[in-house]
Amino acid sequence: MPTPAFSELESLEQLIEQNRHALRAEVVLTVQADGRELPVWCLETGSTDLRAPAIGFFGGVHGMERIGTQVLIAWLQTVLARQQWDSHFAELLGKVRLVFMPMVNPGGLVLGTRANPAGIDLMRSAPVEAKGRVPLLLGGHRLSPALPWFRGQVEDPLPAEAAALFEVVRARLHPHPFSLAMDCHSGFGFRDRIWFPYARSRAPVPHLPEAFALRALFNQTYPNHSFYLMEPQSLSYTTHGDLWDFLYDEHLARYPGLFLPFTLEMGSWLWVKKNPRQLFSWFGHFNPILPHRLERVLRRHLLLFDFLLHATASYRQWLPRGEQRAQYREAALARWFGTAAGD
Ligand SMILES: [Zn+2]
Structure with missing residues (x-):
């Protein structure tokens, strides 16, 4: 059975209460939904030094993809428990800033909708126009909030939830010399995909070699975790208004360092295939x-998050330079943009 609405907010706030000493917790926005005031939490642990690298974990941008929020709460729980007894881990956290925004769209979560309470799909709401044609509706549109993937009207301000996420990224990730973001979603395809920009265009991002290097690092370190398909989002489909496209480009224009945003798209069609009764449940x-499948999904990605945390802390050890960077770029172009592209 689906967990009752609000259980994620309750577990998150319980975790905050129990770990006041270890967390820097702040309500960055409150939203109205279902007659209630709902907090958008931003939590931090680890270093506060702007010269240190930083990593941000985001979830619940799409309200009904609750599994994203749940995997982040599970990960946060692991981080908090481990820093209490594992001296190596505590030392690691002294070198890297950790930011969590596990429930960006609590109104959508409570209402069971993808969009925010105003009917706007946050992931289509940034001021970014796609290059070329996007898939009808799915790519983002301005027709009506009654249809999914509604971007809002041109004259509308950025939705408050998206603005809050922008502020968090601008203040807590962008100024660092190296930062990663991981935004957890579900619902597309049979595979667990890790997407990076661009969503707006089929052009490669300037930091293609770095994305390729991170992928190679993961595959070399965990050769038996090949279930992730990491690629530019545009290989699946292009969209208008992608939040991470906007934040990536903004960082590129303002800072010399590296900011690489990823989205994890947990392939939920797999769960439907194994349990066809889910076809009759929108939530499903x-x-x-x-329950056994939920538990499996909750632990499935812990290793990836742990890897990303370590890769962030040790970014100087694996970022490609010079000749190697050029080689990675060639390999990445061949894999994702050339004739050799594919799985
Ligand atoms: Zn999503």
């Missing part, structure tokens, strides 16, 4: 329903 299209 985006979330695992059976």
Whole structure:
């Protein structure tokens, strides 16, 4: 059975309460939904030094993809427990800033919608126009909030939830010499995909070699975790208004360092295939329903998050330079943009 609405907010606030000493917790926005005031939390632990690298974990941008929020709460729980007894881990956290925004769109979560309470799909709401044609509706549109993937009207301000996320990224990730973001979603395809920009265009990002290097590092370090398909989002489809496209480009224009945003798209069609009854449940299209499957999904990505945390802390050790960077760029172009592109 689906967990009751609000259980994620309750577990998150319980975790905050129990770990006041270890967390820097702040409500960055409150939203109204279902007659209630709902907090958008931003939590931090680890270093506060702007010269240190930083990593941000985001979830619940799409309200009904609750599994994203749940995997982040599970990960936060692991981080908090481990820093209490594992002296190596505590030392690691002294060198890297950790930011969590596990429930960006609590109104959508409570209402069980993808969009925010105003009917706007946050992931289509940034002021970014796609190059070329995007898929009808799915790519983002300005027709009506009654249809999914609505971007809002041109004259509308950025939705408050998206603005809050922008502020968090601008203040807590962008100024660092190296930062990663991981935004957790579910609902597309049979595979767990890790997407990086661009969503707006089929052109490669300037930091293609760095994305390729991180992928190679993961595959070399964990050769038996090949279930992730890491690629530019545009290989699946292009969209208008992608939040991470906007933040990537903004960082590029303002800072010399590196900011690489990723989205994890947990392939929920797999859960539907294994449990066809989920076809009759809207919630079940985006979330695992059976308890053993939920538990499996909650632990499945912990290793990836742990890897990203370590890769962030040790970024100087693996970032490609000079000749190697050129080689990675060639390899990445061949894999994702050339004739050799594919799985
Ligand atoms: Zn999503």
